[in-house]
Amino acid sequence: GDVAVLVPAAGAGLRLGPGGPKALRLLAGEPLLVHAVRRVAAAPSVRLIVVAAPAAEVEAVRELLAPVAPVTVVAGGAERQESVARALAQVPADIEIVLVHDAARALTPPDLIESVAAAVRDGHPAVIPALPVVDTIKEVDPGETVLGTVDRSVLRSVQTPQGFRHDVLAAAHAAAADHLTDDAGLVEKAGRPVICVPGSELAMKITRPLDLILAEALLNLG
Numbered sequence: 001g002d003v004a005v006l007v008p009a010a011g012a013g014l015r016l017g018p019g020g021p022k023a024l025r026l027l028a029g030e031p032l033l034v035h036a037v038r039r040v041a042a043a044p045s046v047r048l049i050v051v052a053a054p055a056a057e058v059e060a061v062r063e064l065l066a067p068v069a070p071v072t073v074v075a076g077g078a079e080r081q082e083s084v085a086r087a088l089a090q091v092p093a094d095i096e097i098v099l100v101h102d103a104a105r106a107l108t109p110p111d112l113i114e115s116v117a118a119a120v121r122d123g124h125p126a127v128i129p130a131l132p133v134v135d136t137i138k139e140v141d142p143g144e145t146v147l148g149t150v151d152r153s154v155l156r157s158v159q160t161p162q163g164f165r166h167d168v169l170a171a172a173h174a175a176a177a178d179h180l181t182d183d184a185g186l187v188e189k190a191g192r193p194v195i196c197v198p199g200s201e202l203a204m205k206i207t208r209p210l211d212l213i214l215a216e217a218l219l220n221l222g
């Protein structure tokens with residue numbers, strides 16, 4: 001394999017309701033992080049997996065993942081971006097492709113990890129999986145009055161893993177001042193092209209209580 005996958009898993013996950021760090025919430029009896037790492041490890045291109053865990057859980061996460069796959073576990077930071085930066089610091093210079101993958105996208109198929117890595121290998125410095133937007137999207141003012149309807153055909157809902165040439169991701173993080181919700185945003189700010197490849201419904205982000213119910217149903221489908 002020629003790919004490192006960073007898995008930021010240090011978030012509190014408050015939108016899921018009370019119950020501890022989101023990556024450690026159970027889905028069909030196993031933490032989301034276990035589901036996610038198992039699928040990452042099943043992708044043939046993957047040589048190294050680095051997980052950013054909640055600082056208080058680093059040892060517990062090491063023990064949790066030891067039977068799942070060989071992983072490096074570091075303490076995450078206060079913001080997702082910092083968690084990613086700390087994980088990135090563990091990637092040796094000879095690995096040329098780095099993917100960043102949220103633990104919350106626990107059911108992401110290994111095929112999607114491969115297709116993102118392949119697009120980077122084919123020469124794209126930054127690659128993100130994306131799906132068309134299904135809802136009509138409105139722009140509103142602070143009082144919730146509609147300002148207009150956005151042309152849905154030019155919008156994409158983006159997922160992880162997001163894939164990068166190692167040097168491009170490192171440079172984007174080094175230059176990052178503001179906190180963005182995804183790594184491709186940092187690369188965009190740095191003026192580099194980012195391209196989309198088809199995403200997967202299975203790569204949905206488990207964020208709200210309903211998502212856990214949907215994810216459990218998807219798992220039961222096999």
Ligand code: C5P
Nearest residue numbers: 008009010011078079080083102103104
């Ligand atoms: O909160 P959100 O769903 O956007 O988090 C996306 C991913 O980033 C999750 O896997 C979460 O654990 C991770 N994260 C992190 N460190 C933080 C905040 C979020 O690793 N400080």
